[in-house]
Each structure stands twice: as C-alpha cells, then as structure tokens.
Amino acid sequence: MLKMFFPDIYIKSIFDLPLDDFKKRGITTLFFDIDNTVAPFDVAVPDEKTAAFFSELKKEGFKVCLLSNNNKKRVELFNRPLRAHAVWKAGKPGVKKLNQVIKRLGETKNTAAIVGDQVFTDMYCAHRAGLLAVYTEPICNRDQLITKVKRGAERIVLTIYKKRTGILK
Ligand SMILES: [Mg+2]
Numbered sequence: 001m002l003k004m005f006f007p008d009i010y011i012k013s014i015f016d017l018p019l020d021d022f023k024k025r026g027i028t029t030l031f032f033d034i035d036n037t038v039a040p041f042d043v044a045v046p047d048e049k050t051a052a053f054f055s056e057l058k059k060e061g062f063k064v065c066l067l068s069n070n071n072k073k074r075v076e077l078f079n080r081p082l083r084a085h086a087v088w089k090a091g092k093p094g095v096k097k098l099n100q101v102i103k104r105l106g107e108t109k110n111t112a113a114i115v116g117d118q119v120f121t122d123m124y125c126a127h128r129a130g131l132l133a134v135y136t137e138p139i140c141n142r143d144q145l146i147t148k149v150k151r152g153a154e155r156i157v158l159t160i161y162k163k164r165t166g167i168l169k
Contacts, residue, residue, distance in 0.1 A: 002157060004124055005120060005127075006119070007123055007133050007135030008132050009132070011106050012136070013139070014032070014038060017051060017134070019057075022113065027062075027109060027111060027112065028061070028062060029063040029104050029105055029112040030063070031065050031113065031115065031131070032064065032067065033068060033114070034068040034070060034075065034145075035117075035144070036138040036140065037116050037136050037138075038078075040078060040142060041142065042142060045080070046082060051154065065087065065105070066082070067087050067098060067114065068088055068089075070089075072089070074092075075087075085101065085105065092116075092122060093122075093125040093128060094125070095129040102129075109131050112132070114129075114134065115136060116134070116135065117138040117139070118138075118150065119158065
C-alpha cells in the first residue's frame with residue numbers, strides 16, 4: 001500500500017532529471033508539478049535557469065506539461081515564459097484531467113512521467129495513472145498551509161522509502 005506513495009526515481013531537483021534514462025524507457029512527455037517542484041510556491045514566475053531548462057527539454061524532444069492543483073491565474077502567469085502545455089486545478093491525486101491530457105497529447109501511460117515534490121499528491125497520482133513517478137525534494141520549506149499539514153506524514157513515508165532503497169542507511 002505504501003508503495004503507491006513511493007517514487008520510482010528520487011532526485012534532488014529538476015535539474016537532475018535523468019533524461020537519457022527517460023529516453024531509454026520511452027518517456028516522451030514530462031508532467032511537472034509547479035509549487036516547490038519547479039519554483040517556490042510563492043514565486044510567480046520561473047527564473048532564467050528554469051526557463052532555459054524547459055527550452056532544453058523541448059529541444060531534447062520532450063513534450064512538457066505543467067500539472068498543477070493551483071488555480072488558472074497562477075498556472076497561466078507562470079507558464080507565460082515557458083509556453084508549455086498547462087493544466088490547472090488538476091485535481092491530483094485524481095487522474096481524470098491527467099488522463100484527458102495524456103490522450104490529447106497523443107501519449108500513453110507508458111510514455112509519460114510525473115515530476116513532483118509531494119508523495120500524497122504527485123507520486124500517488126502518477127501510480128494511479130500508471131505513470132513513472134519522479135520525486136524531487138521540495139525547493140524550499142515554505143508551504144501553503146494545506147501542504148504544511150501533510151509534510152509530517154510525508155516525511156515518514158519518505159524515510160521508509162529511503163531505508164528500503166538504501167538512500168538512507
Ligand atoms: Mg508541489
């Protein structure tokens with residue numbers, strides 16, 4: 001059961017994404033959580049490094065899609081310089097909107113991955129939809145109140161995961 005919350009891949013930040021590994025696995029589409037995955041939750045626009053990284057991903061041939069539970073205003077403003085596909089109020093860990101977008105992009109669960117910083121929303125959502133679940137450590141420890149509440153339980157899940165995988169000895 002706990003496995004539903006475990007990452008398939010654990011990285012420190014989006015800049016450590018294993019692009020060659022993705023290509024070997026046939027992953028062509030990357031869904032990104034925004035808040036504390038791509039930027040701090042209270043920062044409205046991506047910094048230059050992030051924008052450059054998204055261009056790089058596209059150049060490498062990946063389809064890039066923001067998949068956020070945040071509202072339209074937040075997601076649209078953030079996406080302006082990135083010009084990625086974007087889904088707001090995604091309802092993660094629900095998979096309804098995600099599955100619609102996967103279809104619209106002409107992809108399947110085998111060709112897409114979710115990148116996110118929360119085990120109960122992003123990782124759970126990825127597993128429910130059958131996508132590769134890529135965990136990034138949260139960018140900062142500032143969180144929306146609702147997220148803050150979940151972090152304690154998240155830490156427990158991640159500690160068990162790290163012990164099992166040998167990340168934590
Ligand atoms: Mg997040």
